[in-house]
Amino acid sequence: MDSVFTSQKWFLLIVVAAVSFLFYLLGPILSPFLVGALLAYLTDPMADRLEEMGASRTSAVIIVFIVLGAFFSLAVLMVLPKLGQQIQLMMQQIPQVIDLFENKVFPALQTYLGTDAQIGDFSMIKTLIAGNWEETGNIMTQLAKSVTKSSLAVMGWIANLLLIPVVTFYLLRDWDVMMAKIGRLLPRNIEPKVTMLATESDEVLGAFIKGQLLVMLALGTVYAVGLWLVGVNLALLLGMLAGLASIVPYMGFIVGIVASGVAAYMQFQDPIILVWVGVVFGIGQALEGMVLTPLLVGDRIGLHPVAVIFAIMAGGQLFGFVGILIALPVAAVIMVFLRHLHDGYKRSHLYGSEKVEPPEDEPEYEQENIVNEQH
Template sequence: MNAMSDQPSARLLLIAGAVVGGVVLIHLLQPILAPFLVGALLAYLGDPLVDRLEDRGLGRTTSVCLVFLGLTLLAVIALLIALPLLIDQFQLLSVRLQSLVQWLQGNVLPELKARLGDSASLSQAGQALGKNIGTAGDVIMRLWSRITGSSLAILGWISTLVLIPVVTFYLLRDWDILVAKIRDLLPRRIEGRASLIAKECDEILGAFIRGQLLVMTALAVIYTLGLWAVGLELALVLGLVAGLASIVPYMGFVVGIVAAVIAAWFQFQDIWVLVQVGVVFGVGQMLEGMVLTPLLVGDRIGLHPVAVIFALLAGGQLFGFVGVLLGLPAAAVIMVMLRHVHSSYLGSDFYGAVVESGQESDAPSTEDRTS
């Protein structure tokens, strides 16, 4: 009897020890994990394409080479086109931020002083505004200068950029083999349940990551083209920011329209232009809700927007960029596990029984209470 009761406790201790050990290992290996996780993410995204090519009669290695070359070509074209434009946009953003700070110091702060009195706190706020926010537009350029000025940093960036495609290629080639080996290592008693949980996690992550990335890309293009048609100078930066923020539903719309309205007002100071900006984001939101999300993502996500925000922020707080990459998969696994625990709880005797006068009795059903 004691051996039977000690067995679940030992199993729980083993699972808890494995989880704690995994967290400690991630923390210790955090500086070198990023390229491997990015490569694993790219391999995960490309595996369905490789499987489809295999179904058409191509070999695994040939299919992997075709998908890998396609992804590489897209990345190179995107860098060649977007990088020079982004550098110009960031330089322009630096100038616009400095103009914004000057406007705040020249108009908003004097008005606040006139209404609230010339207090020391307002003076300190003005000094802090000019000191900190005034240089915010130069942060990226300074960071780039510091990176390019350090040979070790350059070597680190180059090694990371070289390592990502190498890891992606080999993981993509051996993806199905790795999954099969992991399944073979599972104890036969839990293999069926574990495979079911893994399949549900894959459906959630596949629908969210693959679909949401396509939605984010489409929205970034829509917002960028729309703001460019309006005549906004920062159309590319604002469109990309709105598209990236769309990883959480409605956040891209809110962040994008607020930033675009501020930029449009300081550039044109025309209400009609603000209306046009609102139309651009309204059209983008309608396309996202009625076309893009139903077509590319579907209704199988199951991840609540609040859970997505918490997973990204918590992962970033705990493990930095590595945590951001691990946040969504961890959230999906936890959600699937909680769903199974909830289902087991609803089917348990504990849920279907009530304690009354020190004894357990079945809870009356709805039909019994009605009768």
């Protein structure tokens, strides 16, 4: 029996190593497949719910595709052009922001701290920005220019864009079937354990990726609408920036309120506007804590903020854009495995001469270090 278990263990390790090596070799062409898999994973619960309501799997997938198509069409036709205009406007205002810090903020800090330390000369930065901001132009125009420089690049972009919906459709249609087939491929004696680990990994991914992405989108919308009502010209750009930064708890609030405060003050030149910016982000923070996170994420286990930052940076460093796409799913799976290894270590002879049972007032797995208590 031990020899069979050892053989299975080595077989699974070889399979994992081979798949990882293939991912490394095929990284340049995997982006559309990974994006399609991510979209299929995120929308599978919606398709399952439509099936429960009586629709066939194909009909459910078509309905999901209509919703996705409408969302992305709206983003391309309305959001991206407006975002490009605001990026251009932001580039024009950066020299003014530098002047504000150089002539007002830093001198006030020097006076308050009682020091004559020199901050430095910002003239070079202003010259570079003033000489190059016009080259940025509209984001869609610049993207088109960079792509059309090479016919091969054009073909690659078109192929990737066409592959993503095709891959998403087929993966979403056959998602449940593929998961069942993978389960049947596993050795029977370890299938329950692997299923348990996969279920816990899915809970982590569901809590963080599905839930947190919706929280980020909702917060970005709330911040953008609030800043627009206040009258800030860069409302969409600043709202999206704050929403994206919300992948780490409180970072979206900090980044958003600082950037929005600077932009609003540069536009209105009135300190009262900072109060309104604070009200917008205060409302957003209250909605996140009392409504969005409890509703969309709940009390399920999430990734620690430091683990999120490290996973994204490590994935990008090791595998580029593909690494960024798979960083959080891989980190979630690794976290689940580490938690079980930690529990096994605490119960083994390596930790002590006798097996250590967890105290009655502690959960079976020590989750206090990984539960996102901010939520």
